[in-house]
Amino acid sequence: IRLATENEQYLSELSDQAGCFKEPQIVEFIFLLAEKWHLDQLARYQAVELLERFMIKQVQQICKSSRQNVKSRDQEQDSSWSSLKDQIYSTFVLRLVSCIQLASKLSLHYNIVNSDTALKFLQSLKYSYTKQELLESELAVLRTLHFQINVSTPLAYVELLLEVLGHNGCLLPAKPLHRMCMQLLDFSYLARDTIYDTLLKIAIENSTPSKLQVAKFLTVKEDFMLLAVGIISTSVFVLNPGHWKQVVEHLNCITGITSQSILEFSYAVLKHIVGSTTP
16 A cells, blocks of 8 residues: 555656656666676666656756746856756766665665775776765765655565465465566566557557657656556466466456556567567
8 A cells, every 4th residue: 555655646746857767778777787786676776766866856957947047047047057967967977876876775685885886887987086976976866865765666566566466365486476577677677668659559549649648648657556567467477378367357456457457568568578569
């Protein structure tokens, strides 16, 4: 219930820029770094979500500054706004690393990315940051997010729903199913745009959605509960197709998400896994 309420609140307060910083290249960069530093899966998803929320706040600051400049027509403020944009571009990799560091500290995993490890990596990319600048970067992320960094990720939804399914008597192989869910969750992050583009076209029954339809679909793209049920449904279909219908019915009862929506999400994921257009 807590996660469902949290999900609804997040969707009700959704920024227009939501998802802009979950591009495949950014997600892949974070995933590869997390793997390099032996972080658990929770840490990598949290790093993606932290960076997304932090960068959106930064964009909002730019937009606010821009509106003020238009009103004042002040050349000095115009220069200040340009400087702020340049600073965001130039510090993006540093902020990304800071988000991974913070996520590693939130995780129960024993591997924490310390400043020496982070600096060594940044230096390998020809950046010349100091430990003080690295610390200030972490503080900048913390302050911008008002120290609210223990954000939920789709992984929490997946694992909770798997637990509820087991409690409800769905006799599924727990470890293989969990492993498949993690693989498909990774895939859904990396192929996010193509999966949701397919889902949108299915929903509107049209291959050329309007800008308004794309904008309204944003809440679907950011719905962690829908993503979780879709990932579980697809995983069961791959591993135990004979149990698939039963699991979809259970997921419908647990979450209230319609069986049709779950089916459509699974189709969108499977389509891009196998590269086929056949239902």
